[in-house]
Amino acid sequence: MSTITSEIKFLVELDENRVPEKLTWTAQDGGVQLEEAKAMLLSIWDSNTKETLRIDLWTKDMPVDEMKIFFHQTLVAMADTFERATQDEKMTGTMKDFCDYFAEKLDLKA
Secondary structure, three states: OOOOOOOOEEEEEEOOOOOEEEEEEEEHHHOEEEEEEOEEEEEEEEOOOOEEEEEEEEOOOOOHHHHHHHHHHHHHHHHHHHHHHHOOHHHHHHHHHHHHHHHHHOOOOO
8 A cells, every 4th residue: 555645845034043034835735836924833743742842933024913813813723623623512612712802802803
């Protein structure tokens, strides 16, 4: 039985102080080729140590108002993923309530 692999690449251009100036990513299976991004959050589960490893990057020109929207949308997506992964509807509802609260406190929803 053969395995299929898929590759996702992130390129980070840094300034002289090693601060990200440009983020691009490629996922050929998804039809993405060197798409620019202003921020990324990547979480990886290490089952040996039972710890989450993270890479959190954003470019120095990422606007704060967009960062707030990015975080809100990420939290909503995490709640959706949590529901699909666990089928725990009660905790998903609690997470989505927090997302609504987060958006309200940051004036993200009209």
